[in-house]
Amino acid sequence: MSPLLTVEDLSIGFGRGDAVVSGVGFEVNEGQTLALVGESGSGKTVTCRAILRILPRTAQIRSGKVMLHGRSGGLSLTDLGERKMRAVRGDAVSMIFQEPMRSLSPLHRIGNQVSEVLWLHKRMSESAAKKIVLENFERVGFPDPERAYKSYPFELSGGMRQRAMIAMAMVSRPDLLIADEPTTALDVTTQAQVLGLINELKQETGMAVILVTHDLGVVANMAEQVVVMHKGRIMESGAAAPMLQAPAHPYTQQLFDAAPSIPANPEPAAPPGEDDLILQMKGVSKTYTMRAQSAWKPEVLIHACRGVDFSLPRGKTLAIVGESGSGKTTAARIALGAELPDRGGEVLFRANPQGAPIAVHSMNRAARTAFQKQAQMVFQDPYSSLSPRMRILDALTEPLEIHGIGSKSEQRDRAAAKLRQVGLNDDMLMRFPHAFSGGQRQRLSIARALMLEPSLLVCDEPTSALDVSVQEQILTLLEDIRDRLGLSYLFISHDLAVVARIADEVAVMRQGLVVEQAPPDTLFYDPVHPYTKALIAAQPTPDVDRPINLKLVAQGAGSADTWPDQFRFTDDEAPSLTQVQPGHKVRCHV
Amino acid sequence: MQILRYAIYRFGTMLLTLLVVSVMIFVIINLPPGDYLSNQIAELQATGQTSGVAKAEFLRTEFALDKPLWQQYLIWMGFMPGPHGFSGMIQGNFGWSFEFDLPVAEIVGDTLWLTVLVNLAAVLFVYLVALPLGVLAAARAKTWIDYTAALVGYLGLATPNFLLALILFYYGHKYLNLPIGGLMDPQFEGEPMTFEKMKSILVHLIVPTFVIGTSGTAAMMQRLRANLLDELGKPYVETAVAKGMAESKMLVKYPLRMAFNPFVADIGNLLPSMVSGSVLVSVVLGLQTIGPTLLTALKSQDQFLAGFVLMFVALLTLIGTMISDVLLVILDPRIRYEGREA
Numbered sequence: 001m002s003p004l005l006t007v008e009d010l011s012i013g014f015g016r017g018d019a020v021v022s023g024v025g026f027e028v029n030e031g032q033t034l035a036l037v038g039e040s041g042s043g044k045t046v047t048c049r050a051i052l053r054i055l056p057r058t059a060q061i062r063s064g065k066v067m068l069h070g071r072s073g074g075l076s077l078t079d080l081g082e083r084k085m086r087a088v089r090g091d092a093v094s095m096i097f098q099e100p101m102r103s104l105s106p107l108h109r110i111g112n113q114v115s116e117v118l119w120l121h122k123r124m125s126e127s128a129a130k131k132i133v134l135e136n137f138e139r140v141g142f143p144d145p146e147r148a149y150k151s152y153p154f155e156l157s158g159g160m161r162q163r164a165m166i167a168m169a170m171v172s173r174p175d176l177l178i179a180d181e182p183t184t185a186l187d188v189t190t191q192a193q194v195l196g197l198i199n200e201l202k203q204e205t206g207m208a209v210i211l212v213t214h215d216l217g218v219v220a221n222m223a224e225q226v227v228v229m230h231k232g233r234i235m236e237s238g239a240a241a242p243m244l245q246a247p248a249h250p251y252t253q254q255l256f257d258a259a260p261s262i263p264a265n266p267e268p269a270a271p272p273g274e275d276d277l278i279l280q281m282k283g284v285s286k287t288y289t290m291r292a293q294s295a296w297k298p299e300v301l302i303h304a305c306r307g308v309d310f311s312l313p314r315g316k317t318l319a320i321v322g323e324s325g326s327g328k329t330t331a332a333r334i335a336l337g338a339e340l341p342d343r344g345g346e347v348l349f350r351a352n353p354q355g356a357p358i359a360v361h362s363m364n365r366a367a368r369t370a371f372q373k374q375a376q377m378v379f380q381d382p383y384s385s386l387s388p389r390m391r392i393l394d395a396l397t398e399p400l401e402i403h404g405i406g407s408k409s410e411q412r413d414r415a416a417a418k419l420r421q422v423g424l425n426d427d428m429l430m431r432f433p434h435a436f437s438g439g440q441r442q443r444l445s446i447a448r449a450l451m452l453e454p455s456l457l458v459c460d461e462p463t464s465a466l467d468v469s470v471q472e473q474i475l476t477l478l479e480d481i482r483d484r485l486g487l488s489y490l491f492i493s494h495d496l497a498v499v500a501r502i503a504d505e506v507a508v509m510r511q512g513l514v515v516e517q518a519p520p521d522t523l524f525y526d527p528v529h530p531y532t533k534a535l536i537a538a539q540p541t542p543d544v545d546r547p548i549n550l551k552l553v554a555q556g557a558g559s560a561d562t563w564p565d566q567f568r569f570t571d572d573e574a575p576s577l578t579q580v581q582p583g584h585k586v587r588c589h590v
Numbered sequence: 591m592q593i594l595r596y597a598i599y600r601f602g603t604m605l606l607t608l609l610v611v612s613v614m615i616f617v618i619i620n621l622p623p624g625d626y627l628s629n630q631i632a633e634l635q636a637t638g639q640t641s642g643v644a645k646a647e648f649l650r651t652e653f654a655l656d657k658p659l660w661q662q663y664l665i666w667m668g669f670m671p672g673p674h675g676f677s678g679m680i681q682g683n684f685g686w687s688f689e690f691d692l693p694v695a696e697i698v699g700d701t702l703w704l705t706v707l708v709n710l711a712a713v714l715f716v717y718l719v720a721l722p723l724g725v726l727a728a729a730r731a732k733t734w735i736d737y738t739a740a741l742v743g744y745l746g747l748a749t750p751n752f753l754l755a756l757i758l759f760y761y762g763h764k765y766l767n768l769p770i771g772g773l774m775d776p777q778f779e780g781e782p783m784t785f786e787k788m789k790s791i792l793v794h795l796i797v798p799t800f801v802i803g804t805s806g807t808a809a810m811m812q813r814l815r816a817n818l819l820d821e822l823g824k825p826y827v828e829t830a831v832a833k834g835m836a837e838s839k840m841l842v843k844y845p846l847r848m849a850f851n852p853f854v855a856d857i858g859n860l861l862p863s864m865v866s867g868s869v870l871v872s873v874v875l876g877l878q879t880i881g882p883t884l885l886t887a888l889k890s891q892d893q894f895l896a897g898f899v900l901m902f903v904a905l906l907t908l909i910g911t912m913i914s915d916v917l918l919v920i921l922d923p924r925i926r927y928e929g930r931e932a
Binding site: 052054086087088089090091094095097098099102103104105106107108116117120121152154165168 | 824825826828829830831832833834835836843844847848921922923924
């Protein structure tokens with residue numbers, strides 16, 4: 001039997017530039033999943049777009065052949081006329097994309113956009129198409145398909161939009177589904193559910209899947225075959241299981257080593273000592289008021305944080321882990337004094353072990369300026385957090401200028417020193433940000449945060465916009481400067497595996513509440529709260545023997561009413577955070 | 591249902607705005623010292639024509655110009671009884687033009703709807719020409735089609751309208767036997783509408799429409815192209831292509847609709863700018879539109895005429911914005927459902 005899809009010697013280039021993909025070839029068998037793995041710029045996305053010939057206008061396929069042996073016999077996709085190619089797109093081969101937020105038209109109803117596939121390819125009437133679409137909606141997990149049919153994309157959550165995308169791709173029962181980083185923009189529990197759905201649909205319909213991803217954990221959970229790409233070339237390809245156990249190519253090995261993972265056999269850790277606290281948050285809540293739609297309806301209150309208590313010992317790292325909307329960023333902003341907590345909350349900061357603690361939110365101007373020097377922030381997106389019109393030197397010395405520290409030459413010397421400290425060269429001072437890669441930019445923003453020689457650094461998802469190998473380097477750098485300079489970190493992340501490595505203590509947040517708090521090893525050894533269990537279970541690990549446990553995910557990530565009795569809310573009142581063991585707190589009834 | 595409620599609400603705010611505008615118009619017109627009549631009286635006294643003075647004094651009391659300004663306003667609007675009872679704008683009495691010695695309604699009567707006609711034709715022309723050209727320029731960006739469209743567009747923007755008008759009249763008359771000047775043949779003026787008259791008006795409309803419309807067309811085309819190019823880079827376009835849609839169909843259904851919002855929002859601004867912008871053209875082309883009338887009225891402080899014309903332009907603008915607001919709500923669900931619970 002010939003394979004469903006054969007790609008031979010594919011080369012693609014932009015304009016007159018060098019080829020960005022060269023000599024790529026692989027086969028996809030019926031009913032199998034092939035993972036196309038690589039970091040950004042590896043050519044994996046361009047390759048999968050070339051299969052459907054939906055490349056940007058400036059890109060051309062320079063050589064190679066793509067053969068499809070699907071429902072309509074053998075087709076050479078590279079030679080097909082545009083009209084026949086259109087008949088393949090969305091019918092025999094369909095595709096889902098990375099950003100469900102932006103991949104659907106905001107002006108058209110979901111039902112219309114999904115049905116369109118059937119109108120186009122099966123020439124179905126509107127009502128006949130609707131029947132099939134509703135079935136598909138039900139299959140991909142919409143609780144109310146009729147309602148989803150009538151919804152606009154902005155009325156759905158990210159996970160639901162991606163389900164709509166999947167329904168759109170599945171509605172024509174394709175032979176091959178190309179999924180381009182389908183879960184990268186989603187929360188980890190949603191990712192687990194979406195991946196599970198793709199697997200189920202694959203088994204039901206016998207379609208093949210090409211899964212483009214940078215996450216080896218996803219590969220381990222999904223793929224039978226793997227192709228590893230780097231700089232437009234294939235580094236290694238073959239069956240998934242043996243490759244994941246013993247990668248042959250050094251690049252694959254490198255990817256593996258960089259991939260953060262939750263330790264397989266964790267040991268409980270000793271409870272952290274709590275003697276010298278640099279930062280303490282006591283009973284911090286934050287409630288936002290949404291303006292009501294009309295004068296007759298009450299205002300809507302949003303509880304971003306509810307009774308958060310943290311303490312961060314000097315020189316340690318406290319990580320806050322949670323999904324989008326869990327309140328982790330709000331907590332960090334309050335810790336920095338960027339936002340006022342509700343009445344009754346208090347944030348205490350102690351600049352040095354001897355000094356008296358100062359309350360962050362009732363400081364006078366001078367004390368505030370002093371505090372700002374002590375507490376700095378590293379942002380998530382290194383691409384937008386540096387002004388494109390400022391030279392690196394200016395960006396780095398700006399904080400010094402604001403606080404009036406040093407002469408011009410002293411400022412310059414310090415900027416050069418900080419650049420060296422983060423592993424860059426001081427001859428880069430006169431460059432603009434666009435001359436740097438993502439990883440280098442994140443080093444720059446760390447250098448900028450260090451310019452005032454702070455004692456506390458708040459890192460807001462500092463690695464989530466980066467490739468795994470770069471992420472690994474940035475984490476190493478952060479650990480290194482923490483230990484060298486005696487810094488304390490408040491580290492915000494949605495990724496338990498990243499946190500596993502850097503944190504001394506982890507607080508898991510959900511809907512504004514801390515549900516469990518413990519040192520990471522203890523947390524992985526003995527997770528108590530169902531939501532923590534779900535987060536751990538949803539984390540894809542690059543180990544074929546540890547697949548995602550969807551049951552655990554569904555149980556913990558669902559609404560709080562589905563949790564076991566001891567964790568459930570009584571009349572909207574959450575159980576209190578209880579110490580179950582020294583240094584291990586869980587929100588449950590005792 | 592929701593849309594109807596919104597339309598009614600918008601209509602209410604429109605009336606309110608119109609009221610505020612009327613106050614502003616009245617105040618601004620009366621800002622320069624004196625009025626038409628006091629100017630005339632001064633002039634007459636200087637030349638010793640006492641009989642004229644009496645008539646002007648009579649007119650002053652007749653039109654309540656001797657009353658305080660706030661009362662003048664209320665009488666003009668018809669909120670307060672004047673020398674002849676309630677007789678203001680809201681009662682349909684638009685006042686008297688001292689300059690022409692005629693009721694305002696008679697002066698503007700014909701030109702009013704001719705103005706609307708010319709401007710509507712120009713707006714239609716702008717949309718009909720700019721839309722397809724802009725879409726084509728965006729879909730074939732950076733090809734000779736795009737460059738040609740841009741060249742023609744910039745030529746349209748750069749050529750002074752009155753110059754274009756003269757050139758078109760000359761060649762239009764020479765080769766196509768198009769009429770020169772006016773909006774209809776002289777024999778139809780003041781005649782009731784007939785098929786012949788309509789035909790005459792339509793033929794006369796060709797050159798003015800073209801002249802008034804070109805610069806607007808060029809500007810709109812370039813903006814549409816830029817907007818559309820932005821939209822074409824968005825992921826939902828890729829989704830549509832991956833679905834197997836044909837390019838032209840996809841363009842119209844998805845990115846064009848997204849790119850179109852600013853143009854719908856623009857309808858309101860288009861109307862007044864055309865009225866005031868086309869004064870020069872109207873003078874050159876000899877069009878009986880309201881633009882030149884407004885100019886003379888403002889110059890001679892003919893306050894009721896100027897006030898009425900300005901009110902009319904304001905009304906056009908407000909109706910235009912109302913239409914575009916309601917259209918936007920129909921076209922864009924994100925605006926429609928703003929604030930609705932998800």
